[in-house]
Amino acid sequence: METAIRTFFANPRFAVVGASSDTAKYGYKVFAWYLSHGLPVTGINPKTPTILEQQTVPGLDSLEAPSETSVSIITPPAITLKTVERAKELGIKVVWCQPGSENEEVLQFAKNNGITCIANGACVLVDGENGLKLAGRDWKL
Template structure:
Protein backbone atom coordinates (compact mmCIF):
# COMPACT_ATOMS: atom_id res chain seq x y z
CA UNK A 1 0.00 0.00 0.00
CA UNK A 2 1.57 3.34 -1.00
CA UNK A 3 2.81 5.53 1.84
CA UNK A 4 0.60 8.50 2.70
CA UNK A 5 1.10 9.22 6.40
CA UNK A 6 3.07 12.41 7.17
CA UNK A 7 5.49 10.67 9.56
CA UNK A 8 6.31 8.01 6.96
CA UNK A 9 6.77 10.66 4.25
CA UNK A 10 9.11 12.59 6.58
CA UNK A 11 11.15 9.41 7.10
CA UNK A 12 11.45 8.91 3.34
CA UNK A 13 12.33 12.56 2.71
CA UNK A 14 15.39 12.13 4.97
CA UNK A 15 17.02 10.00 2.29
CA UNK A 16 19.18 12.27 0.17
CA UNK A 17 20.30 10.43 -2.98
CA UNK A 18 17.66 10.67 -5.69
CA UNK A 19 17.75 9.23 -9.21
CA UNK A 20 15.28 11.21 -11.31
CA UNK A 21 14.05 9.04 -14.17
CA UNK A 22 12.74 11.34 -16.87
CA UNK A 23 14.60 14.43 -15.64
CA UNK A 24 14.14 17.22 -18.17
CA UNK A 25 16.41 19.93 -19.55
CA UNK A 26 13.32 22.11 -20.18
CA UNK A 27 13.17 24.64 -17.33
CA UNK A 28 9.38 24.97 -17.48
CA UNK A 29 8.63 21.25 -16.96
CA UNK A 30 7.92 19.68 -13.57
CA UNK A 31 10.60 17.09 -14.40
CA UNK A 32 13.11 19.97 -14.19
CA UNK A 33 11.51 22.21 -11.55
CA UNK A 34 11.06 19.50 -8.90
CA UNK A 35 14.56 17.97 -8.99
CA UNK A 36 16.18 21.44 -9.26
CA UNK A 37 14.30 22.40 -6.08
CA UNK A 38 15.43 19.18 -4.37
CA UNK A 39 19.04 19.81 -5.39
CA UNK A 40 18.86 23.35 -3.94
CA UNK A 41 17.69 21.78 -0.68
CA UNK A 42 20.64 19.41 -0.34
CA UNK A 43 19.59 16.30 -2.24
CA UNK A 44 22.13 14.56 -4.47
CA UNK A 45 20.42 14.32 -7.85
CA UNK A 46 21.25 11.68 -10.48
CA UNK A 47 19.35 12.60 -13.65
CA UNK A 48 18.28 9.71 -15.87
CA UNK A 49 17.55 10.85 -19.42
CA UNK A 50 19.00 9.07 -22.47
CA UNK A 51 18.81 12.22 -24.63
CA UNK A 52 20.82 14.52 -22.35
CA UNK A 53 24.46 14.51 -21.34
CA UNK A 54 24.07 16.83 -18.34
CA UNK A 55 21.18 18.20 -16.28
CA UNK A 56 21.40 20.33 -13.10
CA UNK A 57 25.19 20.38 -13.56
CA UNK A 58 25.24 16.60 -13.13
CA UNK A 59 26.06 13.88 -15.61
CA UNK A 60 22.86 12.42 -17.05
CA UNK A 61 22.59 8.65 -17.27
CA UNK A 62 20.95 6.64 -20.03
CA UNK A 63 19.12 4.35 -17.61
CA UNK A 64 18.82 3.60 -13.92
CA UNK A 65 21.13 0.64 -14.47
CA UNK A 66 23.91 3.02 -15.59
CA UNK A 67 23.94 5.08 -12.37
CA UNK A 68 27.17 4.04 -10.66
CA UNK A 69 26.68 5.83 -7.34
CA UNK A 70 24.29 4.78 -4.57
CA UNK A 71 20.61 5.72 -4.87
CA UNK A 72 18.03 5.90 -2.09
CA UNK A 73 14.97 7.13 -3.97
CA UNK A 74 13.95 6.56 -7.58
CA UNK A 75 11.72 9.49 -8.50
CA UNK A 76 9.75 8.84 -11.69
CA UNK A 77 8.63 11.40 -14.28
CA UNK A 78 7.69 8.99 -17.07
CA UNK A 79 4.39 7.74 -18.50
CA UNK A 80 2.62 5.12 -16.38
CA UNK A 81 3.23 2.41 -18.98
CA UNK A 82 7.00 2.75 -18.53
CA UNK A 83 6.92 2.48 -14.73
CA UNK A 84 7.02 -1.36 -14.46
CA UNK A 85 10.34 -1.51 -16.34
CA UNK A 86 11.78 1.29 -14.16
CA UNK A 87 10.70 -0.56 -11.02
CA UNK A 88 12.35 -3.74 -12.34
CA UNK A 89 15.61 -1.83 -12.81
CA UNK A 90 15.29 -0.43 -9.28
CA UNK A 91 14.67 -3.91 -7.83
CA UNK A 92 17.82 -5.17 -9.57
CA UNK A 93 19.86 -2.70 -7.50
CA UNK A 94 20.86 -3.30 -3.86
CA UNK A 95 20.68 0.33 -2.78
CA UNK A 96 17.20 1.61 -3.68
CA UNK A 97 14.82 2.08 -0.73
CA UNK A 98 11.93 4.01 -2.29
CA UNK A 99 9.99 4.30 -5.54
CA UNK A 100 8.40 7.75 -5.80
CA UNK A 101 5.86 8.10 -8.62
CA UNK A 102 5.12 11.76 -9.27
CA UNK A 103 1.48 12.74 -10.00
CA UNK A 104 0.41 11.32 -13.35
CA UNK A 105 2.94 8.48 -13.34
CA UNK A 106 1.15 6.06 -11.05
CA UNK A 107 1.03 2.37 -11.82
CA UNK A 108 -0.64 0.09 -9.27
CA UNK A 109 0.89 -3.10 -10.67
CA UNK A 110 4.40 -1.61 -10.49
CA UNK A 111 3.67 -0.31 -6.97
CA UNK A 112 2.72 -3.83 -5.85
CA UNK A 113 5.87 -5.27 -7.45
CA UNK A 114 8.04 -2.67 -5.70
CA UNK A 115 6.38 -3.34 -2.34
CA UNK A 116 6.74 -7.11 -2.84
CA UNK A 117 10.44 -6.47 -3.45
CA UNK A 118 10.74 -4.66 -0.12
CA UNK A 119 10.66 -1.07 -1.36
CA UNK A 120 8.59 1.76 0.04
CA UNK A 121 6.26 3.33 -2.53
CA UNK A 122 4.90 6.85 -2.78
CA UNK A 123 2.39 7.36 -5.58
CA UNK A 124 0.51 10.43 -6.80
CA UNK A 125 2.36 12.90 -4.58
CA UNK A 126 4.87 15.55 -5.57
CA UNK A 127 8.20 15.25 -3.79
CA UNK A 128 8.72 19.04 -3.91
CA UNK A 129 5.32 19.73 -2.35
CA UNK A 130 5.79 17.10 0.35
CA UNK A 131 9.26 18.42 1.18
CA UNK A 132 7.94 21.97 1.39
CA UNK A 133 5.09 20.97 3.68
CA UNK A 134 6.77 18.36 5.88
CA UNK A 135 10.44 19.32 6.03
CA UNK A 136 10.76 23.06 5.34
CA UNK A 137 7.46 23.77 7.12
CA UNK A 138 6.95 20.75 9.40
CA UNK A 139 3.44 21.71 10.53
CA UNK A 140 0.90 19.13 9.34
Protein backbone atom coordinates in the same frame (compact mmCIF):
# COMPACT_ATOMS: atom_id res chain seq x y z
CA MET B 1 2.41 8.33 4.13
CA GLU B 2 4.49 10.44 6.53
CA THR B 3 6.62 7.43 7.45
CA ALA B 4 7.28 6.68 3.77
CA ILE B 5 8.22 10.30 3.06
CA ARG B 6 10.53 10.38 6.11
CA THR B 7 12.19 7.17 4.86
CA PHE B 8 12.55 8.65 1.38
CA PHE B 9 14.37 11.75 2.61
CA ALA B 10 16.51 9.81 5.10
CA ASN B 11 18.61 8.33 2.28
CA PRO B 12 21.89 10.11 1.52
CA ARG B 13 21.37 10.26 -2.28
CA PHE B 14 18.58 11.04 -4.72
CA ALA B 15 17.86 10.50 -8.39
CA VAL B 16 15.21 11.80 -10.77
CA VAL B 17 14.16 9.39 -13.52
CA GLY B 18 12.69 11.51 -16.28
CA ALA B 19 14.78 14.60 -15.51
CA SER B 20 14.31 17.05 -18.36
CA SER B 21 15.96 20.15 -19.77
CA ASP B 22 12.52 21.47 -20.82
CA THR B 23 11.62 24.08 -18.19
CA ALA B 24 7.88 23.47 -18.75
CA LYS B 25 8.11 19.80 -17.74
CA TYR B 26 7.85 18.37 -14.26
CA GLY B 27 11.06 16.42 -14.84
CA TYR B 28 12.84 19.76 -14.93
CA LYS B 29 10.91 21.27 -12.01
CA VAL B 30 11.49 18.29 -9.71
CA PHE B 31 15.19 18.04 -10.59
CA ALA B 32 15.56 21.79 -9.98
CA TRP B 33 13.77 21.41 -6.61
CA TYR B 34 16.39 18.93 -5.39
CA LEU B 35 19.21 21.20 -6.54
CA SER B 36 17.65 24.28 -4.94
CA HIS B 37 17.48 22.42 -1.62
CA GLY B 38 21.15 21.45 -1.80
CA LEU B 39 20.45 17.72 -2.05
CA PRO B 40 22.85 15.32 -3.79
CA VAL B 41 20.78 14.43 -6.85
CA THR B 42 21.49 12.69 -10.13
CA GLY B 43 19.32 13.31 -13.16
CA ILE B 44 18.49 10.24 -15.21
CA ASN B 45 17.85 10.86 -18.89
CA PRO B 46 19.32 8.65 -21.63
CA LYS B 47 19.10 11.42 -24.25
CA THR B 48 20.26 14.56 -22.40
CA PRO B 49 23.83 14.55 -21.00
CA THR B 50 23.44 17.69 -18.86
CA ILE B 51 20.52 19.43 -17.17
CA LEU B 52 20.93 22.63 -15.15
CA GLU B 53 24.69 22.32 -15.67
CA GLN B 54 24.64 18.91 -13.92
CA GLN B 55 25.83 15.79 -15.67
CA THR B 56 23.08 13.18 -16.04
CA VAL B 57 23.30 9.40 -16.37
CA PRO B 58 21.37 7.18 -18.79
CA GLY B 59 19.79 4.85 -16.22
CA LEU B 60 19.62 3.49 -12.69
CA ASP B 61 22.55 1.16 -13.47
CA SER B 62 24.82 4.22 -13.67
CA LEU B 63 24.09 5.44 -10.13
CA GLU B 64 27.10 5.49 -7.82
CA ALA B 65 25.34 3.79 -4.89
CA PRO B 66 21.83 2.63 -5.91
CA SER B 67 20.98 1.01 -2.56
CA GLU B 68 21.58 4.37 -0.83
CA THR B 69 19.45 6.31 -3.32
CA SER B 70 15.82 7.43 -3.17
CA VAL B 71 14.36 7.72 -6.66
CA SER B 72 11.74 10.18 -7.94
CA ILE B 73 10.04 8.93 -11.09
CA ILE B 74 8.42 11.18 -13.67
CA THR B 75 7.70 8.88 -16.61
CA PRO B 76 4.65 7.20 -18.17
CA PRO B 77 3.44 4.17 -16.16
CA ALA B 78 4.88 1.56 -18.58
CA ILE B 79 8.37 3.05 -18.18
CA THR B 80 7.81 3.50 -14.46
CA LEU B 81 7.11 -0.22 -14.12
CA LYS B 82 10.39 -1.10 -15.87
CA THR B 83 12.17 1.42 -13.64
CA VAL B 84 10.73 -0.06 -10.44
CA GLU B 85 11.59 -3.58 -11.63
CA ARG B 86 15.20 -2.50 -12.19
CA ALA B 87 15.20 -0.64 -8.86
CA LYS B 88 14.36 -3.93 -7.13
CA GLU B 89 17.30 -5.67 -8.85
CA LEU B 90 19.67 -2.87 -7.75
CA GLY B 91 18.51 -2.85 -4.12
CA ILE B 92 16.67 0.48 -4.27
CA LYS B 93 14.12 0.39 -1.46
CA VAL B 94 12.10 3.60 -1.87
CA VAL B 95 10.66 5.42 -4.88
CA TRP B 96 8.41 8.44 -5.30
CA CYS B 97 6.06 8.17 -8.27
CA GLN B 98 5.06 11.68 -9.20
CA PRO B 99 1.37 12.12 -10.08
CA GLY B 100 0.55 10.38 -13.35
CA SER B 101 3.64 8.16 -13.38
CA GLU B 102 2.06 5.23 -11.57
CA ASN B 103 -0.75 2.79 -12.19
CA GLU B 104 -2.11 -0.20 -10.27
CA GLU B 105 0.48 -2.54 -11.81
CA VAL B 106 3.35 -0.32 -10.61
CA LEU B 107 1.91 -0.02 -7.11
CA GLN B 108 1.27 -3.76 -6.85
CA PHE B 109 4.78 -4.63 -8.06
CA ALA B 110 6.32 -2.29 -5.50
CA LYS B 111 4.17 -3.70 -2.70
CA ASN B 112 4.88 -7.32 -3.65
CA ASN B 113 8.63 -6.68 -3.79
CA GLY B 114 9.20 -4.69 -0.60
CA ILE B 115 9.68 -1.32 -2.26
CA THR B 116 8.20 1.67 -0.47
CA CYS B 117 6.32 3.61 -3.15
CA ILE B 118 5.05 7.11 -2.46
CA ALA B 119 2.23 7.77 -4.92
CA ASN B 120 -1.47 8.53 -5.14
CA GLY B 121 -1.08 12.24 -5.83
CA ALA B 122 1.83 13.00 -3.51
CA CYS B 123 4.27 15.41 -5.16
CA VAL B 124 7.85 16.29 -4.23
CA LEU B 125 7.14 19.92 -5.18
CA VAL B 126 4.25 20.09 -2.69
CA ASP B 127 5.27 17.61 0.02
CA GLY B 128 9.06 17.68 -0.20
CA GLU B 129 9.86 20.44 2.27
CA ASN B 130 7.73 18.78 4.94
CA GLY B 131 9.51 15.52 4.11
CA LEU B 132 12.89 17.15 4.66
CA LYS B 133 11.71 18.35 8.07
CA LEU B 134 10.36 14.90 8.96
CA ALA B 135 13.75 13.40 8.11
CA GLY B 136 15.60 16.07 10.10
CA ARG B 137 17.43 17.45 7.04
CA ASP B 138 18.49 21.08 6.97
CA TRP B 139 18.02 22.99 3.74
CA LYS B 140 18.36 26.52 2.46
CA LEU B 141 16.65 28.31 -0.39
